[in-house]
Amino acid sequence: MNRVNAKQLVRRLSIILGCSLPLYSATAAENAQPDAQYSYQQAAPALPLWEAGLIGISINQLAYPGAAEQVQRSLIVPYLVYRGNWFRADRENLGFRAIKTDTIELDLGFAGALGAGKSDIAAREGMAKLGNLVEAGPRLRWTLTNDFLGARLRADFPLRAVFDINDSLRFNGVSFEPSLNADVISEAGIFYNLRLSTLFGSEQLNEYFYQVNALDATAERPEYDAKAGYMALRGSLSIGKRFSKNWRAFGFGRYEWTQGAANKQSPLMLNSGGWSVGIGVTYVFAESSRLAGE
Template sequence: MKGEGQRAASWGVVIGAALAAMGPMPAQAQALAPAQERPVLPRWEAGAFGLVVSQQAYPGANQQVQRSLLLPYLIYRGEVLRADRGGAGLRAFKADAFELDLGASAALGSSAKRIEARQGMPDLGTLVEVGPRLRWTLARHPDGSSWRLDLPLRSVHDLTDGLQRRGTTFEPELRWQGPMGSGFFVNTGLSAVVADRQLAQTFYGVEASQATVSRPAYSARAGLLTWRVAGTLAWRMGTNWNAFTYARVDSVSGAANEASPLVRQTMGVSAGLGLSYAWQRSSQPAVD
């Protein structure tokens, strides 16, 4: 496997932070605002965003990886096809409190040459995650804030190795989001990432042929991969410009593979800053 960058779930947070900064108002706030004050979101919009990030290489790693990126983005708010701050995928069902979709996300990997704990081992390749996600809106408040429970189940595949399957993840997440006034918007989440044995072995297993004096052989177990607390603060600076920052803490305390020799510290912090610009928007309105 080849590739450089971050663990799959880590990269998802970066892209999610960028998308969260885009768009004039969260959907919950639109639904609760008076009709004459509701902004009309475009069906699609395109632009670019820049990021400066420092991330833990993988949960349990004692090294950071820094990146500066400039990437295009596309938001599409159709009835079935959706690519917005909530992710990309196909919406199968939507009711007042529940929504079911088929989502996908992509992620860069980690180069073993840059991570001391994994030197002499395969790189963590570029991963693609695909699967169903149930969203349950627990509460909506008059100020536009809301509580939501997300239940995504994803099959993980390695893009740099012919889409070989690497395992399955389940990440129940409790989210709170809402406007803070003066163009600011906050999105926070608390989640537990659970993985099957195959994916756990990809990140934490050590084959006998890879063992060293300081890195004994280890067979990974299915179960809790990491606890995660994340937050994003977005600021709408004008019609087209948005700034955003995010931070996330991962903890492998009590995780199924906390005893792996590849786990070098219990807790790690990732953070980033970004700026986005909306270049073009559709004249057609979005489909809620």
Template sequence: MFTLVNEWENPKRKELQKLASSVTLRSIASISFPTCQGEFSMYRLPIKLKNTGPILGLCASLVLCGSTYAQELASSQAVERGHLGGEATASEPKAEIGPPLWELGLSGFAISRTAYPGSDTYISRALVVPHFIYRGEHLRVDRGGPGYRAIKTPKFEFDIGFSGALGSSSDKVVARRGMETIGHMIEFGPRFNWYLSDPDQNGRWRFELPLRAVFDVSDGFRRNGYAVEPELKFDRRAQAGWRYTTGISAVFGSQQLADTFYKVRSDQALPDRPAYDAKSGLLAWRLFTSVSHQIDQDWRLFATVRIDSVVGAANEKSSLVRKKTAPSVVFGVTYTWKTSQRRSDD
């Protein structure tokens, strides 16, 4: 009832076999396979399948097609991850080169400042000190002083560090003659930093909140109270190596720290210096502007002007306050002798 016909009994069987055996990937290179991401076309590979029938040739072609597609998919995923075989792709943007991990050199500067906020006596010094910068992920030594950075995000940083202030001899401060010398001080404690604007903008705003314990280096590191100085800063890096920073802050101090600057005991009282009991609270306002210029890879110039004011401060009425608002100036030069080849991520 039904007749089964074997097509290979056809007189043209040998001709068809010859045609099938000459199938190459070139002849099916334009075959497209639909995928979830579009169409995929095989590469044109000069591989010839010999001595096979048409069915074997088609199966081999499909296997090679699937293998090539898998390789192509893996390659595209590697490109999306940003790497291919461990190397950057041509379309991947090159990573920015950060500053050296560490720098070593010398800094020389001259400073002229008031002996303390509210003083009318200026203390001037010229110093040459070692210049060392270390930009580790956690351990940091920068122009803000040494410290340990525990947290860093695009909008927030938390670190623990040091800062300091030079002292002034009572022999050189007329208002404090016969009183204790204000020694060199070191401050230690945590600092919170909030970044308020995008770094890609023309300059960046940030808010800093250091909470510091104060120690008198000249008196065996005696604890000298506490200080809090909330500060709003604006920092801008311009072309040709210029950098500008400006900020405003308010310095708050404990009773012990306020006594260091403004207390006058009864046995220290003079006709022009009546006794005074200092108060904790606002010690001074500060406004500063800093400019630096990177001349070349090794030399950098810098200058800072700061204005201190005790107007409205807790101890404005102290007999040791002789000038309510006064400027301080610092200028200097840094020479970088050696830097690391390793770069920092900052």
């Protein structure tokens, strides 16, 4: 099984991102000659059909796109991953896969959603609290190639209904976040995921974050009528490594830009960008001997 070495990895990520990284110039990236035999599909390890364990994670994320404040969460919870051909429960989605070919997947399920869940956001003083949100709906995944300079490239098109779990699963609109993803595995077995996505929201979802009704208006927070449209551009990098049969570690960083957002004039849209970061570990205490896909 062929894997990229560290020098090839930096060069390839540099090309994928379309810019130079600190250790290598743009010229070096353009002149890189990757191993023609390497591909993500070859380097990806075989995974068990199911596994169970504990996950500990600490996250510091924006309360919502354009917020001036962040939400911090730390927790330890049990988890179960199942990688069946039709039913899947993994780190990205929980649901049923309706279509699967070598390049196209269509699934229907649940996933994490926009960050909120904070009651003391200064800009929203006196307004209804923002709850914790979950999403449900279809996702189309298109694998463009398994060997673009050693990386797997895929495009995701999730269309999701958004619900507030703190308010009896009240419906809060619809989100659509198409993304381009690059997955790379280094020679040392480190997994990298780079993602660029654009978030759009229905009028009801934008109202949830940016609407200011007459009763909530103040001298510093004028009345505002939110509308549907573009919410944010997001760029992220995730890194993960398995250190032993049982222990894994991971981390991520995401920056989102709200310049040009449909509701940039809202008094609740305070920043044009901001970071979200997180780190965590998992401990696997049981897994199947059968591999996924067998």
